[in-house]
Amino acid sequence: MKILVYPPNSLILADLVERAGHEAVVLMREIGEHVRDAEIDAPPINVTEDDLKRALRYVSVEEPAGLKGRIGLLTPLLDKAEASVILSDAPPTYGCMGCAVADEFFKFLIRQRKIPTLEIKYEGKEKLEETVKGIMEFLVQLPKEGEISEKKG
Amino acid sequence: MTRVAQISCGTEYSGIQWLLSDIAERVGIELVYPEMALSRIDAACKEIGLRAESPSLNMMMARAVSTLADPTIKGALLLTCFKCSEGTIVKDTIRRYLSDRSDMPIISYSNVEKPKEIELYARLEALATLITRKALLMREKQEGITMGIDSGSSTTKVVVMKDDEIVGEGWLPTTDPLKSVDKGIEDALNGAGLKEKEVEAIGVTGHGRELVSKHVNADLNLEEVSVVAKGTALLSKRHKGDATVIDIGGMNNKLILTRDGIANSFSLGGICGGSSGRFLEVASHRLDVDISELGQLALKSTERHELQSYCMVFGIQSLVVSLASGVKREDVAAAACRSVANQVYENQIQEMEMRPPITFVGGVSLIEGVKKEFEEMLGVDIIVPPNSQYAGAVGIATLVSGI
Numbered sequence: 247m248k249i250l251v252y253p254p255n256s257l258i259l260a261d262l263v264e265r266a267g268h269e270a271v272v273l274m275r276e277i278g279e280h281v282r283d284a285e286i287d288a289p290p291i292n293v294t295e296d297d298l299k300r301a302l303r304y305v306s307v308e309e310p311a312g313l314k315g316r317i318g319l320l321t322p323l324l325d326k327a328e329a330s331v332i333l334s335d336a337p338p339t340y341g342c343m344g345c346a347v348a349d350e351f352f353k354f355l356i357r358q359r360k361i362p363t364l365e366i367k368y369e370g371k372e373k374l375e376e377t378v379k380g381i382m383e384f385l386v387q388l389p390k391e392g393e394i395s396e397k398k399g
Numbered sequence: 400m401t402r403v404a405q406i407s408c409g410t411e412y413s414g415i416q417w418l419l420s421d422i423a424e425r426v427g428i429e430l431v432y433p434e435m436a437l438s439r440i441d442a443a444c445k446e447i448g449l450r451a452e453s454p455s456l457n458m459m460m461a462r463a464v465s466t467l468a469d470p471t472i473k474g475a476l477l478l479t480c481f482k483c484s485e486g487t488i489v490k491d492t493i494r495r496y497l498s499d500r501s502d503m504p505i506i507s508y509s510n511v512e513k514p515k516e517i518e519l520y521a522r523l524e525a526l527a528t529l530i531t532r533k534a535l536l537m538r539e540k541q542e543g544i545t546m547g548i549d550s551g552s553s554t555t556k557v558v559v560m561k562d563d564e565i566v567g568e569g570w571l572p573t574t575d576p577l578k579s580v581d582k583g584i585e586d587a588l589n590g591a592g593l594k595e596k597e598v599e600a601i602g603v604t605g606h607g608r609e610l611v612s613k614h615v616n617a618d619l620n621l622e623e624v625s626v627v628a629k630g631t632a633l634l635s636k637r638h639k640g641d642a643t644v645i646d647i648g649g650m651n652n653k654l655i656l657t658r659d660g661i662a663n664s665f666s667l668g669g670i671c672g673g674s675s676g677r678f679l680e681v682a683s684h685r686l687d688v689d690i691s692e693l694g695q696l697a698l699k700s701t702e703r704h705e706l707q708s709y710c711m712v713f714g715i716q717s718l719v720v721s722l723a724s725g726v727k728r729e730d731v732a733a734a735a736c737r738s739v740a741n742q743v744y745e746n747q748i749q750e751m752e753m754r755p756p757i758t759f760v761g762g763v764s765l766i767e768g769v770k771k772e773f774e775e776m777l778g779v780d781i782i783v784p785p786n787s788q789y790a791g792a793v794g795i796a797t798l799v800s801g802i
Protein backbone atom coordinates (compact mmCIF):
# COMPACT_ATOMS: atom_id res chain seq x y z
CA MET A 247 0.00 0.00 0.00
CA LYS A 248 1.14 3.56 -0.52
CA ILE A 249 1.47 5.07 2.93
CA LEU A 250 1.77 8.82 3.33
CA VAL A 251 3.77 9.78 6.40
CA TYR A 252 3.57 12.96 8.40
CA PRO A 253 5.96 14.76 8.84
CA PRO A 254 6.20 14.18 5.09
CA ASN A 255 10.01 14.14 5.13
CA SER A 256 10.39 11.80 8.09
CA LEU A 257 13.11 9.23 7.36
CA ILE A 258 12.22 7.33 10.52
CA LEU A 259 8.57 6.90 9.55
CA ALA A 260 9.47 6.09 5.94
CA ASP A 261 11.76 3.34 7.21
CA LEU A 262 9.01 1.86 9.38
CA VAL A 263 6.62 1.87 6.42
CA GLU A 264 9.10 -0.02 4.27
CA ARG A 265 9.88 -2.51 7.03
CA ALA A 266 6.15 -3.28 7.16
CA GLY A 267 6.24 -4.08 3.44
CA HIS A 268 4.59 -0.92 2.10
CA GLU A 269 5.67 1.93 -0.12
CA ALA A 270 6.34 5.20 1.71
CA VAL A 271 4.90 8.33 0.11
CA VAL A 272 7.38 10.99 1.14
CA LEU A 273 8.29 14.50 0.20
CA MET A 274 11.91 13.64 -0.60
CA ARG A 275 10.76 11.67 -3.64
CA GLU A 276 8.66 14.59 -4.87
CA ILE A 277 11.51 17.06 -4.39
CA GLY A 278 13.91 14.57 -5.96
CA GLU A 279 11.77 14.50 -9.09
CA HIS A 280 11.79 18.29 -9.18
CA VAL A 281 15.53 18.53 -8.69
CA ARG A 282 16.28 15.91 -11.36
CA ASP A 283 14.00 17.58 -13.89
CA ALA A 284 16.44 19.09 -16.36
CA GLU A 285 13.82 21.47 -17.67
CA ILE A 286 13.41 23.32 -14.36
CA ASP A 287 16.05 25.80 -13.34
CA ALA A 288 14.95 27.17 -9.97
CA PRO A 289 17.51 25.96 -7.42
CA PRO A 290 17.81 24.74 -4.75
CA ILE A 291 14.64 22.61 -4.73
CA ASN A 292 13.11 23.67 -8.03
CA VAL A 293 9.80 24.87 -6.64
CA THR A 294 8.13 26.64 -9.54
CA GLU A 295 5.16 28.84 -10.18
CA ASP A 296 3.25 25.71 -11.24
CA ASP A 297 3.66 24.25 -7.76
CA LEU A 298 2.28 27.42 -6.24
CA LYS A 299 -0.60 27.45 -8.68
CA ARG A 300 -1.38 23.81 -7.92
CA ALA A 301 -1.84 24.80 -4.28
CA LEU A 302 -4.66 27.14 -5.28
CA ARG A 303 -6.93 24.08 -5.55
CA TYR A 304 -6.72 23.93 -1.78
CA VAL A 305 -5.78 27.40 -0.46
CA SER A 306 -6.76 30.97 -1.15
CA VAL A 307 -4.62 33.20 -3.32
CA GLU A 308 -4.18 35.42 -0.25
CA GLU A 309 -2.13 32.82 1.61
CA PRO A 310 1.61 33.52 2.01
CA ALA A 311 3.85 32.34 -0.83
CA GLY A 312 5.76 29.81 1.29
CA LEU A 313 2.55 28.15 2.40
CA LYS A 314 1.36 27.85 -1.18
CA GLY A 315 4.72 26.41 -2.21
CA ARG A 316 4.61 23.80 0.53
CA ILE A 317 1.01 22.78 -0.13
CA GLY A 318 1.73 22.71 -3.87
CA LEU A 319 4.57 20.27 -3.30
CA LEU A 320 2.51 18.11 -0.96
CA THR A 321 -0.57 17.85 -3.15
CA PRO A 322 0.76 15.02 -5.37
CA LEU A 323 1.51 13.08 -2.19
CA LEU A 324 -2.10 13.37 -1.14
CA ASP A 325 -3.27 12.08 -4.50
CA LYS A 326 -1.02 9.01 -4.23
CA ALA A 327 -1.76 8.12 -0.61
CA GLU A 328 -3.87 5.04 0.20
CA ALA A 329 -3.27 5.25 3.96
CA SER A 330 -1.34 7.52 6.27
CA VAL A 331 0.52 7.80 9.56
CA ILE A 332 0.51 11.17 11.31
CA LEU A 333 3.08 11.62 14.07
CA SER A 334 2.40 14.85 15.95
CA ASP A 335 4.63 16.94 18.22
CA ALA A 336 7.81 15.17 17.17
CA PRO A 337 11.17 16.98 17.47
CA PRO A 338 12.66 18.44 14.24
CA THR A 339 14.97 15.43 13.86
CA TYR A 340 11.86 13.41 12.94
CA GLY A 341 11.34 15.69 9.95
CA CYS A 342 9.28 18.82 9.65
CA MET A 343 7.78 21.10 7.06
CA GLY A 344 8.59 24.21 8.99
CA CYS A 345 5.48 26.28 8.60
CA ALA A 346 2.92 25.60 11.35
CA VAL A 347 -0.04 26.73 9.27
CA ALA A 348 1.00 24.60 6.28
CA ASP A 349 1.51 21.64 8.63
CA GLU A 350 -1.88 22.00 10.26
CA PHE A 351 -3.60 22.44 6.91
CA PHE A 352 -1.84 19.44 5.40
CA LYS A 353 -2.98 17.24 8.29
CA PHE A 354 -6.52 18.51 7.67
CA LEU A 355 -6.23 17.59 3.99
CA ILE A 356 -5.07 14.08 4.90
CA ARG A 357 -8.09 13.63 7.18
CA GLN A 358 -10.36 14.88 4.40
CA ARG A 359 -9.16 12.04 2.16
CA LYS A 360 -10.86 9.58 4.54
CA ILE A 361 -8.16 6.95 4.00
CA PRO A 362 -7.06 4.64 6.85
CA THR A 363 -5.06 6.95 9.10
CA LEU A 364 -3.18 6.49 12.34
CA GLU A 365 -2.74 9.66 14.38
CA ILE A 366 -0.20 9.21 17.10
CA LYS A 367 1.56 11.63 19.40
CA TYR A 368 5.27 11.68 20.12
CA GLU A 369 5.57 11.45 23.88
CA GLY A 370 9.30 11.55 24.42
CA LYS A 371 12.19 9.14 24.14
CA GLU A 372 11.10 7.09 27.12
CA LYS A 373 7.83 6.13 25.39
CA LEU A 374 9.41 5.70 21.96
CA GLU A 375 9.13 1.91 21.94
CA GLU A 376 5.40 2.12 22.57
CA THR A 377 5.03 4.69 19.80
CA VAL A 378 6.93 2.57 17.28
CA LYS A 379 4.94 -0.50 18.33
CA GLY A 380 1.69 1.36 17.75
CA ILE A 381 2.78 2.48 14.31
CA MET A 382 3.95 -1.01 13.31
CA GLU A 383 0.70 -2.61 14.50
CA PHE A 384 -1.23 -0.21 12.30
CA LEU A 385 1.04 -0.76 9.31
CA VAL A 386 1.14 -4.57 9.38
CA GLN A 387 -2.65 -4.90 9.45
CA LEU A 388 -2.93 -2.89 6.23
CA PRO A 389 -3.14 -5.03 3.08
CA LYS A 390 0.06 -5.24 1.03
CA GLU A 391 0.20 -4.29 -2.66
CA GLY A 392 -0.26 -7.92 -3.86
CA GLU A 393 -3.10 -8.56 -1.42
CA ILE A 394 -5.04 -5.57 -2.71
CA SER A 395 -4.76 -6.85 -6.31
CA GLU A 396 -5.90 -10.31 -5.21
CA LYS A 397 -8.93 -8.82 -3.46
CA LYS A 398 -9.70 -6.67 -6.46
CA GLY A 399 -9.30 -9.69 -8.76
CA MET B 400 32.25 37.99 -2.75
CA THR B 401 30.79 39.41 0.45
CA ARG B 402 29.21 36.84 2.72
CA VAL B 403 25.69 37.76 3.82
CA ALA B 404 23.57 35.58 6.07
CA GLN B 405 20.24 34.65 4.61
CA ILE B 406 18.05 34.16 7.63
CA SER B 407 14.69 32.87 6.48
CA CYS B 408 12.06 30.28 7.27
CA GLY B 409 12.37 28.46 3.96
CA THR B 410 12.29 30.91 1.09
CA GLU B 411 13.01 28.05 -1.28
CA TYR B 412 9.39 26.95 -0.91
CA SER B 413 8.20 30.27 -2.34
CA GLY B 414 10.00 29.51 -5.59
CA ILE B 415 12.06 32.71 -5.53
CA GLN B 416 15.36 31.49 -4.09
CA TRP B 417 16.95 31.22 -7.53
CA LEU B 418 16.13 34.89 -8.17
CA LEU B 419 17.56 35.97 -4.83
CA SER B 420 20.77 34.02 -5.41
CA ASP B 421 21.05 35.35 -8.95
CA ILE B 422 20.67 39.00 -7.91
CA ALA B 423 23.00 38.52 -4.95
CA GLU B 424 25.69 37.17 -7.24
CA ARG B 425 25.28 40.13 -9.60
CA VAL B 426 25.89 42.62 -6.78
CA GLY B 427 28.81 40.64 -5.36
CA ILE B 428 27.05 38.94 -2.46
CA GLU B 429 27.31 35.28 -1.49
CA LEU B 430 24.17 34.29 0.41
CA VAL B 431 24.98 31.80 3.15
CA TYR B 432 22.81 29.90 5.60
CA PRO B 433 24.51 30.25 8.99
CA GLU B 434 25.39 26.82 10.35
CA MET B 435 23.58 25.67 13.44
CA ALA B 436 22.94 22.39 15.18
CA LEU B 437 19.34 21.28 15.62
CA SER B 438 20.11 20.85 19.30
CA ARG B 439 20.82 24.60 19.53
CA ILE B 440 17.29 25.65 18.52
CA ASP B 441 15.87 25.56 22.04
CA ALA B 442 18.77 27.54 23.46
CA ALA B 443 18.51 30.13 20.67
CA CYS B 444 14.77 30.62 21.28
CA LYS B 445 15.48 31.10 24.97
CA GLU B 446 18.23 33.60 24.22
CA ILE B 447 16.01 35.65 21.92
CA GLY B 448 13.06 35.16 24.28
CA LEU B 449 10.52 34.04 21.70
CA ARG B 450 9.19 30.65 20.64
CA ALA B 451 7.16 30.29 17.47
CA GLU B 452 4.63 27.66 16.53
CA SER B 453 6.40 27.07 13.19
CA PRO B 454 9.55 24.96 13.55
CA SER B 455 11.29 26.84 10.72
CA LEU B 456 10.83 30.14 12.48
CA ASN B 457 12.51 28.70 15.57
CA MET B 458 15.27 27.48 13.27
CA MET B 459 15.46 30.99 11.83
CA MET B 460 16.15 32.35 15.31
CA ALA B 461 18.89 29.75 15.80
CA ARG B 462 20.46 30.88 12.52
CA ALA B 463 20.36 34.48 13.76
CA VAL B 464 22.24 33.49 16.90
CA SER B 465 24.81 31.57 14.80
CA THR B 466 25.28 34.59 12.54
CA LEU B 467 26.82 36.55 15.39
CA ALA B 468 29.35 33.79 15.97
CA ASP B 469 30.63 33.84 12.38
CA PRO B 470 33.07 36.72 11.75
CA THR B 471 33.09 36.10 7.99
CA ILE B 472 29.43 37.15 7.74
CA LYS B 473 29.17 40.88 7.07
CA GLY B 474 25.47 41.50 6.67
CA ALA B 475 22.06 39.90 7.09
CA LEU B 476 19.04 39.45 4.85
CA LEU B 477 15.90 38.59 6.79
CA LEU B 478 13.08 36.98 4.85
CA THR B 479 9.63 35.70 5.67
CA CYS B 480 6.52 35.42 3.57
CA PHE B 481 4.37 38.47 2.94
CA LYS B 482 1.17 38.25 5.01
CA CYS B 483 2.61 35.72 7.48
CA SER B 484 1.88 37.26 10.86
CA GLU B 485 4.02 34.87 12.88
CA GLY B 486 6.90 35.27 10.43
CA THR B 487 6.72 39.05 10.67
CA ILE B 488 6.92 38.96 14.46
CA VAL B 489 9.97 36.67 14.35
CA LYS B 490 11.64 38.68 11.58
CA ASP B 491 11.28 41.97 13.47
CA THR B 492 12.46 40.38 16.69
CA ILE B 493 15.55 39.01 14.95
CA ARG B 494 16.28 42.38 13.36
CA ARG B 495 16.23 44.05 16.75
CA TYR B 496 18.29 41.25 18.28
CA LEU B 497 21.01 41.52 15.62
CA SER B 498 20.92 45.29 15.51
CA ASP B 499 21.46 45.52 19.30
CA ARG B 500 24.47 43.22 19.15
CA SER B 501 26.29 44.13 15.97
CA ASP B 502 26.90 46.89 13.46
CA MET B 503 26.27 44.69 10.44
CA PRO B 504 23.78 46.11 7.92
CA ILE B 505 20.46 44.29 7.98
CA ILE B 506 17.65 44.28 5.46
CA SER B 507 14.23 42.75 5.78
CA TYR B 508 12.00 41.65 2.95
CA SER B 509 8.58 40.07 2.80
CA ASN B 510 8.70 37.68 -0.08
CA VAL B 511 5.87 37.04 -2.50
CA GLU B 512 5.73 34.49 -5.29
CA LYS B 513 6.35 37.08 -8.00
CA PRO B 514 8.69 39.71 -6.55
CA LYS B 515 9.75 42.66 -8.64
CA GLU B 516 13.35 42.11 -9.62
CA ILE B 517 14.10 45.82 -9.27
CA GLU B 518 12.89 45.80 -5.66
CA LEU B 519 15.17 42.95 -4.69
CA TYR B 520 18.05 44.36 -6.70
CA ALA B 521 17.79 47.78 -5.01
CA ARG B 522 17.85 46.21 -1.57
CA LEU B 523 20.72 43.82 -2.16
CA GLU B 524 22.75 46.43 -3.97
CA ALA B 525 22.33 48.83 -1.05
CA LEU B 526 23.35 46.07 1.33
CA ALA B 527 26.47 45.39 -0.72
CA THR B 528 27.41 49.08 -0.75
CA LEU B 529 26.98 49.40 2.99
CA ILE B 530 29.34 46.49 3.54
CA THR B 531 31.99 47.03 0.89
CA ARG B 532 32.13 50.84 0.87
CA LYS B 533 32.14 51.37 4.60
CA ALA B 534 35.45 53.28 4.60
CA LEU B 535 34.14 55.68 1.96
CA LEU B 536 30.81 56.08 3.73
CA MET B 537 32.60 57.22 6.88
CA ARG B 538 33.48 60.47 5.13
CA GLU B 539 31.97 63.46 6.97
CA LYS B 540 33.16 66.42 4.93
CA GLN B 541 33.19 67.46 1.29
CA GLU B 542 36.50 68.78 0.00
CA GLY B 543 37.54 70.58 -3.20
CA ILE B 544 35.03 71.17 -6.00
CA THR B 545 32.74 68.26 -6.78
CA MET B 546 29.41 67.72 -8.44
CA GLY B 547 26.63 65.46 -7.19
CA ILE B 548 23.85 64.32 -9.51
CA ASP B 549 20.67 62.64 -8.25
CA SER B 550 18.84 61.41 -11.32
CA GLY B 551 15.51 60.67 -9.68
CA SER B 552 12.39 59.11 -11.14
CA SER B 553 10.47 62.35 -10.80
CA THR B 554 13.06 65.14 -10.63
CA THR B 555 16.75 65.56 -11.37
CA LYS B 556 18.86 67.31 -8.76
CA VAL B 557 22.39 68.58 -9.34
CA VAL B 558 24.62 70.36 -6.82
CA VAL B 559 28.09 71.78 -7.13
CA MET B 560 29.89 71.78 -3.80
CA LYS B 561 33.01 73.60 -2.79
CA ASP B 562 34.70 73.08 0.58
CA ASP B 563 31.63 71.57 2.22
CA GLU B 564 29.18 74.19 0.93
CA ILE B 565 26.60 74.05 -1.88
CA VAL B 566 27.66 76.75 -4.35
CA GLY B 567 25.40 75.88 -7.26
CA GLU B 568 22.23 73.87 -7.79
CA GLY B 569 19.90 72.64 -10.48
CA TRP B 570 16.50 71.06 -9.86
CA LEU B 571 14.10 70.20 -12.65
CA PRO B 572 11.58 67.51 -13.62
CA THR B 573 13.08 64.36 -15.13
CA THR B 574 11.87 63.96 -18.68
CA ASP B 575 14.59 62.57 -20.92
CA PRO B 576 17.09 61.65 -18.15
CA LEU B 577 20.12 62.83 -20.12
CA LYS B 578 18.61 66.12 -21.27
CA SER B 579 17.40 66.80 -17.73
CA VAL B 580 20.88 66.13 -16.36
CA ASP B 581 22.53 68.37 -18.94
CA LYS B 582 20.20 71.22 -18.04
CA GLY B 583 20.68 70.59 -14.31
CA ILE B 584 24.44 70.65 -14.71
CA GLU B 585 24.23 73.88 -16.69
CA ASP B 586 22.07 75.51 -13.99
CA ALA B 587 24.32 74.32 -11.17
CA LEU B 588 27.52 75.49 -12.88
CA ASN B 589 25.98 78.86 -13.74
CA GLY B 590 24.87 79.26 -10.14
CA ALA B 591 28.34 78.41 -8.90
CA GLY B 592 30.04 80.64 -11.49
CA LEU B 593 32.26 77.71 -12.43
CA LYS B 594 33.18 75.90 -15.63
CA GLU B 595 32.79 72.14 -16.02
CA LYS B 596 36.55 71.60 -16.24
CA GLU B 597 36.94 73.13 -12.78
CA VAL B 598 34.90 70.31 -11.26
CA GLU B 599 37.34 67.78 -9.84
CA ALA B 600 35.00 64.79 -9.58
CA ILE B 601 31.41 63.85 -10.39
CA GLY B 602 29.23 61.41 -8.46
CA VAL B 603 25.87 60.04 -9.57
CA THR B 604 23.01 58.39 -7.71
CA GLY B 605 19.28 57.87 -8.28
CA HIS B 606 17.16 55.73 -10.58
CA GLY B 607 18.84 56.89 -13.76
CA ARG B 608 22.37 56.60 -12.46
CA GLU B 609 23.59 53.80 -14.75
CA LEU B 610 22.71 55.77 -17.87
CA VAL B 611 23.72 59.17 -16.49
CA SER B 612 26.95 57.85 -15.03
CA LYS B 613 28.21 56.88 -18.50
CA HIS B 614 26.95 60.12 -20.01
CA VAL B 615 28.88 62.36 -17.60
CA ASN B 616 31.80 59.94 -17.19
CA ALA B 617 31.22 59.82 -13.43
CA ASP B 618 33.92 58.97 -10.93
CA LEU B 619 31.45 57.35 -8.55
CA ASN B 620 28.06 55.72 -9.05
CA LEU B 621 26.23 54.56 -5.94
CA GLU B 622 22.74 53.41 -5.03
CA GLU B 623 20.45 55.77 -3.14
CA VAL B 624 20.10 54.28 0.34
CA SER B 625 23.69 54.74 1.51
CA VAL B 626 23.98 58.07 -0.33
CA VAL B 627 20.78 59.60 1.08
CA ALA B 628 21.75 58.49 4.59
CA LYS B 629 25.10 60.20 4.18
CA GLY B 630 23.60 63.32 2.57
CA THR B 631 21.11 63.63 5.41
CA ALA B 632 23.86 63.41 8.03
CA LEU B 633 25.75 66.15 6.17
CA LEU B 634 22.75 68.44 5.71
CA SER B 635 21.64 68.10 9.32
CA LYS B 636 25.26 68.13 10.55
CA ARG B 637 24.71 65.06 12.71
CA HIS B 638 27.40 62.51 12.12
CA LYS B 639 27.40 60.68 15.44
CA GLY B 640 24.91 58.42 17.14
CA ASP B 641 21.67 56.83 15.99
CA ALA B 642 19.16 58.56 13.75
CA THR B 643 16.24 57.86 11.43
CA VAL B 644 15.80 59.22 7.94
CA ILE B 645 12.45 59.41 6.16
CA ASP B 646 12.97 60.10 2.47
CA ILE B 647 9.91 60.61 0.28
CA GLY B 648 10.57 61.37 -3.33
CA GLY B 649 8.42 61.74 -6.39
CA MET B 650 7.78 58.06 -6.91
CA ASN B 651 9.14 56.12 -3.97
CA ASN B 652 10.11 56.38 -0.37
CA LYS B 653 12.67 55.02 2.07
CA LEU B 654 12.98 54.66 5.78
CA ILE B 655 16.60 54.38 6.86
CA LEU B 656 18.00 53.76 10.32
CA THR B 657 21.52 55.14 10.63
CA ARG B 658 24.38 54.86 13.05
CA ASP B 659 27.13 57.47 12.86
CA GLY B 660 25.75 58.74 9.56
CA ILE B 661 25.83 55.34 7.87
CA ALA B 662 22.69 53.36 7.06
CA ASN B 663 22.48 50.06 8.89
CA SER B 664 18.89 49.04 8.37
CA PHE B 665 16.32 50.24 5.88
CA SER B 666 12.96 49.62 4.35
CA LEU B 667 12.01 50.65 0.83
CA GLY B 668 8.55 51.59 -0.42
CA GLY B 669 7.50 51.13 -3.98
CA ILE B 670 4.38 49.04 -3.50
CA CYS B 671 1.92 51.91 -3.90
CA GLY B 672 2.21 55.31 -5.55
CA GLY B 673 -0.19 56.72 -2.95
CA SER B 674 2.71 57.14 -0.53
CA SER B 675 4.81 59.20 -2.92
CA GLY B 676 5.14 62.77 -4.03
CA ARG B 677 3.23 61.94 -7.18
CA PHE B 678 0.04 61.54 -5.13
CA LEU B 679 0.48 65.07 -3.77
CA GLU B 680 1.17 66.41 -7.26
CA VAL B 681 -2.14 65.01 -8.48
CA ALA B 682 -3.88 66.29 -5.34
CA SER B 683 -2.51 69.82 -5.81
CA HIS B 684 -3.61 69.75 -9.43
CA ARG B 685 -7.17 68.91 -8.35
CA LEU B 686 -6.98 71.63 -5.67
CA ASP B 687 -5.70 74.07 -8.29
CA VAL B 688 -2.60 75.05 -6.29
CA ASP B 689 1.05 74.72 -7.14
CA ILE B 690 2.66 71.74 -5.37
CA SER B 691 4.96 74.20 -3.56
CA GLU B 692 1.89 75.83 -1.97
CA LEU B 693 0.08 72.63 -0.97
CA GLY B 694 1.86 72.38 2.40
CA GLN B 695 1.05 75.93 3.40
CA LEU B 696 -2.57 75.43 2.38
CA ALA B 697 -2.74 72.28 4.52
CA LEU B 698 -1.43 74.17 7.54
CA LYS B 699 -4.50 76.42 7.41
CA SER B 700 -6.79 73.43 7.99
CA THR B 701 -9.15 73.80 10.94
CA GLU B 702 -11.31 70.68 10.56
CA ARG B 703 -10.01 67.16 10.31
CA HIS B 704 -11.09 65.35 7.20
CA GLU B 705 -10.03 61.89 5.94
CA LEU B 706 -9.77 60.59 2.40
CA GLN B 707 -11.44 57.19 1.97
CA SER B 708 -8.47 55.52 0.29
CA TYR B 709 -4.69 55.83 -0.03
CA CYS B 710 -4.88 54.85 -3.69
CA MET B 711 -3.78 57.26 -6.38
CA VAL B 712 -7.07 56.66 -8.19
CA PHE B 713 -9.60 56.13 -5.40
CA GLY B 714 -7.93 58.51 -2.95
CA ILE B 715 -8.08 61.28 -5.53
CA GLN B 716 -11.67 60.31 -6.32
CA SER B 717 -12.42 60.72 -2.60
CA LEU B 718 -10.67 64.09 -2.69
CA VAL B 719 -12.86 65.24 -5.58
CA VAL B 720 -16.00 63.99 -3.83
CA SER B 721 -14.94 65.85 -0.65
CA LEU B 722 -14.57 69.10 -2.56
CA ALA B 723 -17.91 68.55 -4.24
CA SER B 724 -19.49 67.95 -0.81
CA GLY B 725 -18.32 71.34 0.36
CA VAL B 726 -15.29 70.34 2.47
CA LYS B 727 -12.87 73.30 2.59
CA ARG B 728 -9.85 73.19 0.29
CA GLU B 729 -7.40 73.52 3.20
CA ASP B 730 -9.02 70.59 5.01
CA VAL B 731 -8.79 68.50 1.86
CA ALA B 732 -5.14 69.53 1.37
CA ALA B 733 -4.37 68.44 4.95
CA ALA B 734 -6.20 65.16 4.32
CA ALA B 735 -4.01 64.52 1.25
CA CYS B 736 -0.84 65.15 3.30
CA ARG B 737 -2.17 62.89 6.07
CA SER B 738 -2.92 60.18 3.55
CA VAL B 739 0.72 60.04 2.42
CA ALA B 740 2.08 60.21 5.98
CA ASN B 741 -0.36 57.54 7.15
CA GLN B 742 0.59 55.14 4.43
CA VAL B 743 4.32 55.56 5.02
CA TYR B 744 3.63 55.04 8.72
CA GLU B 745 1.53 51.92 8.23
CA ASN B 746 3.74 50.28 5.64
CA GLN B 747 7.21 51.22 6.77
CA ILE B 748 7.63 53.14 10.01
CA GLN B 749 5.61 50.62 11.98
CA GLU B 750 8.00 47.86 10.90
CA MET B 751 11.09 49.54 12.27
CA GLU B 752 11.88 51.11 15.58
CA MET B 753 12.37 54.87 15.26
CA ARG B 754 15.71 56.11 16.49
CA PRO B 755 15.55 59.84 17.29
CA PRO B 756 16.38 62.33 15.89
CA ILE B 757 14.11 61.82 12.90
CA THR B 758 15.07 63.72 9.78
CA PHE B 759 12.79 64.14 6.79
CA VAL B 760 14.34 64.62 3.33
CA GLY B 761 13.39 64.31 -0.33
CA GLY B 762 11.12 66.57 -2.37
CA VAL B 763 8.06 65.84 -0.21
CA SER B 764 9.88 67.10 2.92
CA LEU B 765 9.32 70.60 1.54
CA ILE B 766 5.57 70.17 1.89
CA GLU B 767 5.03 71.40 5.45
CA GLY B 768 1.69 69.66 5.82
CA VAL B 769 3.31 66.22 5.56
CA LYS B 770 5.95 67.09 8.17
CA LYS B 771 3.17 68.26 10.52
CA GLU B 772 1.24 65.01 10.02
CA PHE B 773 4.35 62.94 10.83
CA GLU B 774 4.95 64.99 13.97
CA GLU B 775 1.40 64.48 15.17
CA MET B 776 1.51 60.79 14.33
CA LEU B 777 4.85 60.08 15.98
CA GLY B 778 4.63 62.62 18.78
CA VAL B 779 8.15 63.92 18.16
CA ASP B 780 9.69 66.88 16.34
CA ILE B 781 10.82 66.10 12.82
CA ILE B 782 13.89 67.84 11.45
CA VAL B 783 13.80 69.09 7.87
CA PRO B 784 17.33 70.33 7.17
CA PRO B 785 18.03 73.13 4.68
CA ASN B 786 18.22 71.86 1.09
CA SER B 787 16.51 68.63 2.16
CA GLN B 788 15.54 67.90 -1.44
CA TYR B 789 19.25 67.64 -2.27
CA ALA B 790 20.11 64.89 0.27
CA GLY B 791 21.07 62.45 -2.49
CA ALA B 792 23.03 64.97 -4.55
CA VAL B 793 24.90 66.34 -1.51
CA GLY B 794 25.64 62.82 -0.29
CA ILE B 795 27.17 61.71 -3.57
CA ALA B 796 29.06 65.00 -4.07
CA THR B 797 30.65 64.49 -0.66
CA LEU B 798 31.43 60.83 -1.14
CA VAL B 799 33.03 61.38 -4.54
CA SER B 800 35.35 63.96 -3.01
CA GLY B 801 36.87 61.09 -1.02
CA ILE B 802 37.95 59.19 -4.12
